[in-house]
Amino acid sequence: MKAPIRIRAFVGSVLGAPGSVRHSLAVLGTVAVAAEVLLALADGAAAAVSGLALITAVALVLGRYAAGGGAQDSGYRRPVRLLDSRAPALGGWQRIVADTLADDGEAHFGTVMRPQLQRLCAARLAERHGLVMYRNPQQARALVGAELWPWIDPEAPAPQPTLPEPVLRSLLDRLEAL
Numbered sequence: 001m002k003a004p005i006r007i008r009a010f011v012g013s014v015l016g017a018p019g020s021v022r023h024s025l026a027v028l029g030t031v032a033v034a035a036e037v038l039l040a041l042a043d044g045a046a047a048a049v050s051g052l053a054l055i056t057a058v059a060l061v062l063g064r065y066a067a068g069g070g071a072q073d074s075g076y077r078r079p080v081r082l083l084d085s086r087a088p089a090l091g092g093w094q095r096i097v098a099d100t101l102a103d104d105g106e107a108h109f110g111t112v113m114r115p116q117l118q119r120l121c122a123a124r125l126a127e128r129h130g131l132v133m134y135r136n137p138q139q140a141r142a143l144v145g146a147e148l149w150p151w152i153d154p155e156a157p158a159p160q161p162t163l164p165e166p167v168l169r170s171l172l173d174r175l176e177a178l
Contacts, residue, residue, distance in 0.1 A: 101168070117151070120175055122134065124175050125178065143178060151167060
């Protein structure tokens with residue numbers, strides 16, 4: 001009775017836990033060997049060689065991706081995942097700022113400028129501090145500063161319907177300093 005338990009424990013230690021890399025590689029290796037044997041038995045040596053070439057090419061591509069996944073983009077994937085979307089771009093900022101600081105900029109501030117400032121702040125906090133602004137607003141407030149936080153707080157309305165130019169300058173300076 002104890003022998004099957006030892007064999008099961010040995011197989012489990014060799015294969016690893018289900019879902020682990022070792023287990024996945026063992027299963028893929030077994031499937032590849034079985035496919036090669038079936039190709040050799042069904043269609044001969046030429047089919048087995050073609051199958052081996054295909055399996056080797058797929059294994060090299062997957063191995064390269066797994067080994068160099070972090071190096072392919074210099075680690076830019078994590079900050080973008082923290083934002084849940086693509087990284088914000090700086091194109092068109094002159095127009096956005098001019099429209100916001102214009103006399104009738106109330107609607108533009110609420111619909112365009114404030115969300116863009118929130119995205120830039122979220123990007124900077126994710127990039128430099130590994131912090132998700134929307135999940136940890138208290139930590140974000142501590143980093144941004146209590147005097148500027150109400151202007152970009154995603155959970156509260158802005159303190160004023162328009163954005164004064166000195167506040168915008170202070171916000172941009174703080175974002176640069178983060």
